[in-house]
Amino acid sequence: MPEPYRAVLKAHPESIGQARSCIAAAFAQWELDDYIARLVVSELATNAITHACGDSIVVRVERNGDGSVTVEAWDNEPGSAPLLRSPNLEASSGRGLRLIENLVREWGWRPLPNKAGKVVYAVLEASE
Template sequence: MCEPATIVIKAHPQAVKQVRDFVGLVFGGWGLDDHVARIVVSELATNAIKHGSGEGDSVIVRAYRLDGLPVLETWDRSDALPVVREPGPAAESGRGLLLMETLVLRWGTRPLAEGGKVVYAVLDPVAV
């Protein structure tokens, strides 16, 4: 595993653009297209901000490669796990994880010893 590139953001919706730009720089440095990575990290960061953190909390976003595969992570303070939903046609939200699931090789969660969780997504380097 290479040393993770890390950014710490405040839990605020406006920080999602900052995270997308960060991932664009990291993937560009790796010589990988960042289109899929920007979509995936937007979903991860939005969920961490919306469901995993309180106002003013920090969210950690990391990008690294493990066995040649790009990995994106968000760390937040909530123990609540993300849930993939099947929203109805009139729903205005709830499709993000469903979409993300189709774009990545795999994703999941793991608890943090100090409380909270990491949500990670492993991307296909050919698809990014």
């Protein structure tokens, strides 16, 4: 399997475009369609930036043995699980994880070691 792509980005909204570029580079190398992955990483990176306690986030993408791809965003907010909110048409946010849930095979989160934050991930089927 190829090495994962990883980018450390500033916890700033301008970094969302850089997160998409990281995904695009990986998917181009793997000769896969990146449309869904760019949308997913936009949502994951936005959430990571929103919840980051420090000045950076990490975006990581990895090709799995079964051909699927895992997209991750890491932030340093310890112990806070992502919440699937009930749809609220009047809210200006809160729909990203519902969108992701409908686009990917699975998604979830795990804490980073030593309470250093969390990783939110999504597993996508590969599209050539």
